[in-house]
Amino acid sequence: MVVPDRALDNAHSPNPHPPMSSLDAYAKSTLDDLTAKTLRRTLVATARGAGAGVERGGQTRVSFSCNDYLGLSHDPRVIAAGREALERYGAGAGASRLVTGNHPPLLALEARLAAHKGKDAALVFGSGYLANLGIVTALAGAGDLVLVDALGHSCLFAGAQLSGATSVRFRHNDLDHLRGLLTSRRARHGRVLILTERVFSMDGDRAPLPDLLALAAEYDAWTLVDDAHGLGVVEAGARAPLEMGTLSKTLGSYGGYVCASRPVVDLLTSRARSFVYTTGLPPASAAAALKALEIVEAEPDRAARPLALARRFTARLGLPEAQSPIVPILIGEAAAALALSAALEARGYLAVAIRPPTVPAGTARLRVACSAAHSEAQVDGLADAILAERG
Numbered sequence: 001m002v003v004p005d006r007a008l009d010n011a012h013s014p015n016p017h018p019p020m021s022s023l024d025a026y027a028k029s030t031l032d033d034l035t036a037k038t039l040r041r042t043l044v045a046t047a048r049g050a051g052a053g054v055e056r057g058g059q060t061r062v063s064f065s066c067n068d069y070l071g072l073s074h075d076p077r078v079i080a081a082g083r084e085a086l087e088r089y090g091a092g093a094g095a096s097r098l099v100t101g102n103h104p105p106l107l108a109l110e111a112r113l114a115a116h117k118g119k120d121a122a123l124v125f126g127s128g129y130l131a132n133l134g135i136v137t138a139l140a141g142a143g144d145l146v147l148v149d150a151l152g153h154s155c156l157f158a159g160a161q162l163s164g165a166t167s168v169r170f171r172h173n174d175l176d177h178l179r180g181l182l183t184s185r186r187a188r189h190g191r192v193l194i195l196t197e198r199v200f201s202m203d204g205d206r207a208p209l210p211d212l213l214a215l216a217a218e219y220d221a222w223t224l225v226d227d228a229h230g231l232g233v234v235e236a237g238a239r240a241p242l243e244m245g246t247l248s249k250t251l252g253s254y255g256g257y258v259c260a261s262r263p264v265v266d267l268l269t270s271r272a273r274s275f276v277y278t279t280g281l282p283p284a285s286a287a288a289a290l291k292a293l294e295i296v297e298a299e300p301d302r303a304a305r306p307l308a309l310a311r312r313f314t315a316r317l318g319l320p321e322a323q324s325p326i327v328p329i330l331i332g333e334a335a336a337a338l339a340l341s342a343a344l345e346a347r348g349y350l351a352v353a354i355r356p357p358t359v360p361a362g363t364a365r366l367r368v369a370c371s372a373a374h375s376e377a378q379v380d381g382l383a384d385a386i387l388a389e390r391g
């Protein structure tokens, strides 16, 4: 007996209403749930030009939601450096760096980054997210302990989880809690990593680094400082043994890096999986970031401007003085944060709402990021719009 092939039958006379696959049903029910909680995310086409303006839906807004703190992504010198590398080396690296993707601009950038951080060496990754995954998984594994600041970036937690080490979060910037964890757990583990940020991405405050580094040294724990939001704008002071960051914010380009001692960088070159098994950064991105770093170092007045503007903003709103270019306007519920963001957009300002799980539940907020590209009038205008909306 010949059993009819249903799939073939269907191919000839397709059901106009095929049943939803279990995959699509899963996606749809999860999305419905996110929508009900005001936590669904959608993409909005946004065109950024030079300066602080962005265009959305045919409207221009003054953006306070970009991380291009010094406006360098559109600096003609940075663009020229990227273009030159693009024309010379092509659009893509062509292979992983350990094969044939190690183009000269990457090496020049690493040398400059290492010098900037006062370290022996640096290693450039495809992104900051990839850097954290690679660093943590190369340095910690089963039997080790990773302690992560509770407000650390998602990629710090992802690295800790992927490493297979025991991972524990410590209360944000709470060195007593960190000491307690080290005291009670250190002896049970081999290597111990502490992961924190110089400037916290969603709160704009800073880690107490000198004390944290001293505490880590007492327990022979290795500290990784994620400097994604500090480089070039708020980075004076103590250096950690592992200084990582991104090329995508102040440096206006794309990619990630770590600066450390020579043996550590050599080890990561061989063992960080998100470095070894992925294509090298496009040479133009490295060349653009290198030019941006040169500008950061050569123009300290520009580097000081975002923090000065953030302080002007907090003073006008009666908020505690900004510690970085990032100022959170805490709202609470996601729906209320979205509503305030929409009201500000109608007044000409883009301050995107940040909702859980990016921030803890009940702490949805607007994250305001000041840039050297903003004028004083724009900063005052946003502060006044917030005052007008919040009464």
Ligand SMILES: Cc1ncc(COP(=O)(O)O)c(C=O)c1O
Binding pocket: 127, 128, 129, 130, 153, 155, 197, 201, 226, 228, 229, 245, 246, 247, 248, 255, 256
């Ligand atoms: C604190 C922090 N670390 C790491 C990253 C990831 O960097 P990248 O965008 O280069 O992947 C970001 C932001 O994106 C960040 O805010």
